[in-house]
Amino acid sequence: MSQPKRTRDPDAKRAAILAAARAVFAEHGYEGSTIREIARRAAVTHGLVVLHFASKEKLFLAAVPGPSILVANVPGDVDGLPGRIAQAYVARMESAVEGDLFLALLRSAAGDQSVARGLLRAVREEAVIAYRKVLTGPDVDARVEMLGAHLIGVTFSRYVLADGPLASMPADELVERLTHTLRGILLG
Structure with missing residues (x-):
């Protein structure tokens, strides 16, 4: 045989x-x-x-799943960009379940600095390319970096540590507050 x-x-x-x-x-x-x-x-x-x-x-x-859910929401009018990003981010994170890959990988990356740097570089590169199609000015890279840092902070506070007022805030209020802060970061 x-x-x-x-x-x-x-x-x-x-x-x-x-x-x-x-x-x-x-x-x-x-x-x-x-x-x-x-x-x-x-x-x-x-x-x-x-x-x-x-x-x-x-x-x-x-x-690692890249920022594709956010990058997919970049195209469109510049004024609506902060709201689109806030809505996509909150929808994605609210639908995540325990053991969700993005959260698990984010937790893992925090424990190993070389991995965290590599992850940050990969996310940054994909995001900057997408945002340059919508945003203008010499500081686009810095604004995208601030956007990422802000969302990582929200992710840790609300979804990883899950403690405090941010963790218990209703999702629609989080979208509203994020839209406001992202407007400042992205559009100045």
């Missing part, structure tokens, strides 16, 4: 690795996750994971 012929599908294997990585990082955080466990769940070899991603940090950064 002959062995079934193995098929090579690098895109499918890469997708399986990323899916497994998201699950493992969400369950165990960055430091508690291993390439071996990710490979096992993806039904691939440890070497194939390293071949595709080179390191756990690079795999982590590839698995």
